Structure formats: C-alpha cells, structure tokens
Amino acid sequence: MNTDVQRDDFRARTRQAVLAAVQGLVLALVMPPVTVLCLAFTVMSLELLPLGLGLFLVPPVLGAVRRYARARRELAAEWGGVVIPVVYRPVPPGAGPWTHTVTLLRDPQTWRDLLWLLTDMTAGTVTALLPAVLLFFPVQGFLVAAGLWRAYVHGPGDTYWYAFVPVTGQATALLAAVLAAVLLVVAHRFTPSLLTAHFRLTRAVLGGGRGDLTERVRVLTETRRDAVDTSAAELRRIERDLHDGAQARLVAMGMDLGTIEMLVERDPAAAKELIARARRNSAEALEELRDLVRGIHPPVLAERGLGDAVRALALRLPLPAEVSVELSGRAEAPVESAAYFAVNEVLTNAVKHSGADRVWIDVHHTDGRLRLTVTDNGRGGAAARAGSGLAGVERRLGTFDGVLAVSSPAGGPTMVTMEIPCVLSWPKTSSCCATGWCGC
Amino acid sequence: MRVVLAEDLFLLRDGLVRMLTAYGFEIAAAVESGPELAKALEELTPDVAVVDVRLPPTHTDEGLQCALAARRTRPGLPVLVLSQHVEQLYARELLADGNGAIGYLLKDRVFDAEQFVDAVRRVAAGGTAMDPQVIQQLLSRRSAEDRPLARLTPREREVLELMAQGRSNAGIAAQLVVTERAVAKHTSNIFAKLGLEVSDDDNRRVLAVLAYLDQDR
Numbered sequence: 180m181n182t183d184v185q186r187d188d189f190r191a192r193t194r195q196a197v198l199a200a201v202q203g204l205v206l207a208l209v210m211p212p213v214t215v216l217c218l219a220f221t222v223m224s225l226e227l228l229p230l231g232l233g234l235f236l237v238p239p240v241l242g243a244v245r246r247y248a249r250a251r252r253e254l255a256a257e258w259g260g261v262v263i264p265v266v267y268r269p270v271p272p273g274a275g276p277w278t279h280t281v282t283l284l285r286d287p288q289t290w291r292d293l294l295w296l297l298t299d300m301t302a303g304t305v306t307a308l309l310p311a312v313l314l315f316f317p318v319q320g321f322l323v324a325a326g327l328w329r330a331y332v333h334g335p336g337d338t339y340w341y342a343f344v345p346v347t348g349q350a351t352a353l354l355a356a357v358l359a360a361v362l363l364v365v366a367h368r369f370t371p372s373l374l375t376a377h378f379r380l381t382r383a384v385l386g387g388g389r390g391d392l393t394e395r396v397r398v399l400t401e402t403r404r405d406a407v408d409t410s411a412a413e414l415r416r417i418e419r420d421l422h423d424g425a426q427a428r429l430v431a432m433g434m435d436l437g438t439i440e441m442l443v444e445r446d447p448a449a450a451k452e453l454i455a456r457a458r459r460n461s462a463e464a465l466e467e468l469r470d471l472v473r474g475i476h477p478p479v480l481a482e483r484g485l486g487d488a489v490r491a492l493a494l495r496l497p498l499p500a501e502v503s504v505e506l507s508g509r510a511e512a513p514v515e516s517a518a519y520f521a522v523n524e525v526l527t528n529a530v531k532h533s534g535a536d537r538v539w540i541d542v543h544h545t546d547g548r549l550r551l552t553v554t555d556n557g558r559g560g561a562a563a564r565a566g567s568g569l570a571g572v573e574r575r576l577g578t579f580d581g582v583l584a585v586s587s588p589a590g591g592p593t594m595v596t597m598e599i600p601c602v603l604s605w606p607k608t609s610s611c612c613a614t615g616w617c618g619c
Numbered sequence: 620m621r622v623v624l625a626e627d628l629f630l631l632r633d634g635l636v637r638m639l640t641a642y643g644f645e646i647a648a649a650v651e652s653g654p655e656l657a658k659a660l661e662e663l664t665p666d667v668a669v670v671d672v673r674l675p676p677t678h679t680d681e682g683l684q685c686a687l688a689a690r691r692t693r694p695g696l697p698v699l700v701l702s703q704h705v706e707q708l709y710a711r712e713l714l715a716d717g718n719g720a721i722g723y724l725l726k727d728r729v730f731d732a733e734q735f736v737d738a739v740r741r742v743a744a745g746g747t748a749m750d751p752q753v754i755q756q757l758l759s760r761r762s763a764e765d766r767p768l769a770r771l772t773p774r775e776r777e778v779l780e781l782m783a784q785g786r787s788n789a790g791i792a793a794q795l796v797v798t799e800r801a802v803a804k805h806t807s808n809i810f811a812k813l814g815l816e817v818s819d820d821d822n823r824r825v826l827a828v829l830a831y832l833d834q835d836r
Contacts, residue, residue: 458730465727469704478704482673482680487708494707495756 196370200314202258203374206307210251211300217244218296234276241283244292248385251299259378263386264394295384306377313366313373316342320359328352398577406578413475420471428464432457480519484509488519489542496526498536505543508603517579518542518551518599521572525553525595528568533557533593544603551597559591569595620743621647623665625656625682626701627674635669635729642736653681660689660696667743671726672702672709683709694718699742701726707760707833710753714829719822722748722785737790747785747825754783757832767813775812778805783828787821 221244224236245267252263268286270279283289320341323331328346331339339346341355435457442450472478480488486504493500509515522540529538535557542551563569563585573583581599622644626632629651636649648659652675660668668689674681686698699722700713713721722742728750729735738748758780761768771779774795781791788806792799806824810817813831818824 462727462730473704478673478702479706479708481678482683491706491708494760497760 192367196310196314196367199371199374200311200366203307203310203370203377206254206377207304207311210307211304213247214296214299214303217247218293218300221293221296228280234280237283238276238279241289241292244296248292248295251381252385255378255381259375261375261378261382263382264397266393266397291385295381298380298384302380303377306373306380309377310366310370310373313362314370317359317363317366320355320362324352324356324359328355402574402577402580405574409575409578417471417475420467424467424471425464428460428467432460432464435460476516477519480515485515485518486542488515489522489540492519492523492526493538493540496530496538498530498538500526500538500540502540503542506603507544508605510544510549510599510601510603514549514579514599514601517575517581518549518597521576521581521583521597522551522553524568524572525597528561529553529555529557529593533559533561533591535591535593544601547600547602549599549601551599552594554592554594556592558589559587559593560589561585561587561593561595572597620667620740621645621663621665622739623647623656623659623663623668624649624670625651625653625659625668625674625685626671627651628671631671631726638729638732639669639736639739642732644739652676653685656682656685657689660685661692667697667699667739669699669701669739672700680709683712687712690716690718695720695745697742697745698722699724699739699748701729705750705752705756707753707756710749711833714747714826714833717826719747719826720745723753724748724750725752738785741785741787746787746822747829749784749829751780751784754780754832757783757829761832770812771809775805775809778802779809779828782806782809782825783832785825 217240220240224233224240227233227236249265252265255261255263267288268282270282274282319327323339323341323346328339328349331337332347335347337347342358344351344355344358346352346355435453439450439453439457442453477488477491479491483491484506486506489504490502493502510518522542526538526540529535533555535555537556539554540552541554542549544550561569563573563583569583569585576583576597576599579599579601581597584596585593586596587593620643622639624632624635624639624646626635626649632649632651636646640646647663647665648655650656650659654676656668656670656674659665668686670682670686672680672683674685683700686700690696690698694716695718697720698713700709701724702709703726705723705725710723713723720742722738724735724738728738742748758768758776768776777795778791781794786794788799788802792802795802807817809815813828815827815831818827
C-alpha cells in the first residue's frame with residue numbers, strides 16, 4: 180500500500196520533470212527568435228521617431244510586443260503557476276498617433292517590456308534551457324558508458340570529457356555513468372523548480388517592483404468602474420420606471436379630478452365613473468411604486484436584515500425552498516443589499532433555466548466571510564458566461580471583494596457559492612422590547 | 620369600540636382617525652412611535668389596535684414586534700397590522716399563536732373605507748383579515764403541485780380565496796353576488812376536497828384554511 184503510494188508519487192514526479200524539460204526546451208527554441216524580432220522592430224521604430232515615421236510605427240510595434248508579453252504571461256501562469264500582473268496604462272480611446280505614442284513611451288511598463296526582451300534573449304533562454312539540459316545530459320552519460328565512448332575515444336591517450344570526467348576507456352566510462360546517475364537524481368527532483376525559476380525571472384523583470392499593489396490597484400479601478408456603471412444604470416432604470424409609471428398615473432389622476440370637478444353637478448353618473456378610474460389609477464401607481472421599492476431596497480431587508488429577507492424571498496418562489504441561516508448579527512447595509520440581490524438573481528436563474536423542483540439556500544458567516552450558497556436539483560450546465568446573469572452577480576460582488584463560484588456538471592445539481600468578506604455587528608433591538616414590559 | 624392607532628406619518632394617521640371616527644369608533648390613542656404604542660397597548664386595553672409595521676425610532680418592524688409582544692402578554696388581543704408591503708413571512712408570524720383576531724393588510728386597502736372598516740370590526744370580533752396579496756402568494760406557491768387544490772372548480776377557488784382572507788359566508792356571498800346557501804355549498808365542497816374538518820365556527824374555519832395553505836411541502 181505504502182510502496183504503491185510511493186511508486187505513484189515517483190511516477191508523477193517523473194512526468195513533471197519530463198514535462199518541465201520539454202516545456203523549457205520549447206521556450207528556449209521557439210521564443211528567442213520572436214524576442215529578437217520584437218526587440219529589433221522596437222529599436223527600429225524608436226529610431227524612426229525623429230523622422231516622424233516612428234509615430235505610425237511605434238504603436239503597432241509596441242502593441243505586438245505587449246501581445247507577445249501577454250502570451251508569455253499566460254504561459255507563465257499555465258506552465259509555472261507564476262502570475263504576472265498586467266499593468267499597462269490605458270490609452271485614451273480615439274487618441275491620435277502622437278498622443279498614442281507619447282502615452283506608450285511614458286508608461287514605465289513599456290520600458291520594463293523592453294528590458295524584459297533583452298533579459299529574455301539572454302538569461303531567459305539559458306534558464307529555460309537548463310531543465311532540458313539537466314534531464315537529457317545524463318542520458319548521454321549512460322550511452323557513453325554503454326559503449327558510445329568508443330566513437331569518441333579512438334586510441335590510447337585520446338580523452339573524451341563527460342563534464343569533468345575524463346573518459347579514456349570502459350572503466351572511466353562507467354564513472355561517467357555514475358555522474359550521470361547523480362545528475363539524473365538531481366534533475367528528477369529539481370527540473371520543475373528550474374522552469375519555475377525561469378518564470379520567476381520573467382516576473383521579476385516584467386511584473387515591475389510593486390506587482391501585488393499594482394494588481395490590487397487594477398482590480399480596484401475595474402470594480403470601481405463597474406460599481407459606478409451599475410449604480411448609474413440603476414438610477415436610469417428608476418428614473419424611467421417613475422417617469423412612465425407612477426408619475427404618468429398621477430398626471431392622469433389629476434386630469435381626471437379636474438374633469439370630475441366639472442362633471443360633478445352636470446353629469447354625476449359620468450363623474451362617478453371617473454372617480455372609480457382615478458381610484459384604480461392610484462392603486463396601480465402604489466403597486467408600481469411598491470415593485471420599484473422592492474427593486475431598490477426590499478422592505479424586509481431594511482426591517483429584518485439578510486436572514487429574514489432571504490426567507491421572505493424563498494416564500495415568494497414558485498418552488499419549495501429550504502433556507503438555513505446562521506448569522507450572529509447584521510452586516511453593513513450595502514453588503515446586505517448586495518448579498519440579497521445576488522441570492523435573488525441566482526434564484527431567478529435557477530427557477531428560469533434549471534428545471535429544478537427544489538432549491539436549498541444556505542447563509543452563514545465564518546472567519547470574517549459571509550458565505551451564501553444556492554443549490555438546485557436541476558439539469559446543471561450553468562456557468563458565469565460573459566453577459567449572463569451570473570457574470571453580472573460576480574461583477575457586482577466584486578465591488579465588495581466578493582467572489583462567486585459555480586459548480587454545475589451536466590445533469591446537475593447546480594451549486595452557486597458566493598463569498599463576501601465582512602464583519603457582523605449586533606442589530607439594534609426595537610425599543611418596545613427594550614422597555615421590557617412585554618417579556619421578550 | 621375603542622381603538623389604539625399607531626402610524627408615524629401625520630397625514631395617514633389623521634386620515635385614519637377621521638375615517639374611524641366617522642364610522643363610530645372611539646380613538647383611545649393615536650400614537651406615532653413604538654414605545655408610545657407599547658405603553659398605550661398596556662395601559663388602555665383597547666378593543667382593537669391598528670398598527671403600522673414600520674415605526675420610529677428604529678424604523679424597522681417596530682410596530683409588528685410590539686403587536687406580537689402585546690399578544691404574548693395578552694393572548695388574542697385583536698391587532699390589525701398595516702404595511703406598505705405584505706410578506707408571507709410576517710403573516711406566518713402573526714398567525715403562529717393560533718388565537719386569531721389578526722389582520723394584516725396593505726395600506727392601500729384604506730381606499731375602500733367600507734371594506735377597511737369591515738376588516739377592523741372583523742378583527743375586533745376575533746376574526747381574521749388577510750390581505751388578498753398574501754392569499755395569492757400562498758396560493759401561487761402551492762397550486763403548482765397541490766393535487767387537492769387542483770381539483771377545486773374556478774368558483775370554489777374564488778370562494779377559497781375570499782374565505783382565506785377572513786370573509787364570512789355573508790361577505791363572500793355579497794362579493795360574488797350569489798346566495799349565502801350557494802356559498803355554504805361551495806364551502807363544504809372545498810373542505811371535503813382539501814380533507815379539512817368542517818367547523819361551524821367561522822374563525823376556526825379561516826385559520827384551518829390558512830394553516831392548510833401555509834403548510835410546508
């Protein structure tokens with residue numbers, strides 16, 4: 180049993196070592212020509228700047244360099260698990276060649292890109308090649324010991340150097356095999372780390388000095404833009420709803436009241452009819468306002484907090500829902516609201532698309548995170564694709580550093596988990612209970 | 620009949636006082652906050668309380684909590700809760716003690732003074748007044764896969780809805796423009812189809828129907 184595990188472990192490590200060597204080889208063979216081309220074109224376009232021609236060459240060339248750097252970042256993430264942040268300054272949309280070029284040249288990352296091209300050509304290639312060399316060199320050592328030495332050593336006094344081992348005959352050839360074995364053991368252990376070292380080097384040059392912070396700034400900028408966009412869109416929707424709904428109905432009511440005033444003595448029957456209509460209009464205006472309020476900030480959420488708001492939501496679903504809530508207090512209002520609407524959207528999705536006949540909602544708070552889980556027994560296959568409702572939820576949660584994960588194999592079940600970091604505070608108790616007479 | 624009224628918006632409070640006085644109610648107190656309501660309910664022993672869910676100082680569900688608390692100390696104290704929105708969750712809490720004498724209506728219902736006053740009287744007499752929206756929520760949730768409910772005729776469904784709102788046979792008959800005997804026949808059919816025990820007591824009957832509609836599947 181134990182040896183089985185060890186054997187599996189050994190195999191996995193061997194696979195990794197070979198894979199790393201091959202990947203390194205690919206990097207070392209394929210990338211240098213591209214890097215050299217990029218560097219050459221960049222230098223050329225920069226030299227043409229004083230002639231003015233460079234203004235039209237620099238943007239496309241640097242664009243290509245950035246695409247190349249982006250591809251290498253993706254490789255680093257995919258092959259080495261090394262994440263290198265992308266931190267280019269945005270070029271204003273519709274900028275002319277002059278502004279475009281100036282923006283590019285003033286971006287420190289542009290110069291880091293160029294430095295990286297230089298490093299990648301040299302140190303980068305060497306570090307990429309190392310794993311392959313380390314893995315394949317021992318093979319040669321074994322071949323030498325197996326008899327290949329005869330091809331190198333043609334007579335007495337003739338010496339073939341395998342690393343630092345002078346091979347002069349079968350005995351020294353076996354010594355080469357011993358060195359090869361040692362090297363192989365080292366390679367077996369360290370090849371993947373060597374490849375990672377290559378990616379780390381890439382990150383050190385390409386990622387800039389404050390990679391984490393820059394990445395954070397990028398995320399914050401993005402989520403802030405999303406938040407502003409979302410709230411602007413919400414305000415527009417509210418404005419439109421009020422304008423076409425309640426406002427229009429109140430105008431109609433005012434008009435009807437005017438007519439009623441005129442008709443009340445001359446034609447009481449007609450006046451009565453109009454009164455009924457005005458009353459209907461006022462009821463419908465109220466109904467529309469109620470729906471609108473529910474969309475802005477649901478009253479139950481304001482009155483009871485997230486737990487009961489989710490319970491009330493579950494009671495409005497057309498299918499049975501099991502709700503479990505474990506909250507020791509209330510989160511801040513914006514977080515509560517975001518969490519509520521996220522659950523609402525996920526539930527709406529489940530009801531509309533999953534074909535489920537049951538849902539489970541779990542709300543709890545542990546380790547400083549509010550975790551919301553919605554599970555349904557539908558057909559599965561849900562994903563947070565661009566433009567989907569789930570992607571919208573993910574974007575809105577992003578404002579709060581929240582995340583969303585979907586597990587939805589074909590055939591179901593679908594489980595959507597959302598997490599928002601937040602602290603809970605104790606709720607205000609209603610003052611009727613504070614008086615104590617009621618015994619609650 | 621003595622009423623304690625709790626509503627924080629002056630215009631609405633004033634309107635309600637005017638309306639209830641016009642229909643012959645005596646306003647024992649018209650208050651605007653939770654603590655005042657708690658005090659009024661304790662000291663004035665009204666025949667019925669008309670309470671807005673949301674009251675100062677917290678502007679959460681203060682009114683509802685006060686009403687529930689008062690009914691814990693004085694079971695069956697008639698309370699009619701008014702709100703800008705109705706939630707099945709709150710209806711469930713109000714009905715939970717099984718004592719009846721509960722009303723839960725949208726504020727819009729005061730548009731129809733006759734029906735509103737009828738609801739206040741019904742609650743004061745130990746009956747029930749549930750908002751049509753609550754009943755519709757309950758029904759739409761259940762009807763999807765509820766076989767007994769699916770067996771009801773459209774007319775029986777109408778009767779069931781009105782009955783769940785707390786209307787008496789006479790009230791239902793007037794609303795649907797049929798005879799009281801016809802309503803009684805529908806009612807016994809409904810009870811047979813839903814497998815509920817028939818009761819002569821109107822209030823028990825309403826509570827049984829509400830409990831049936833609100834049971835968890």
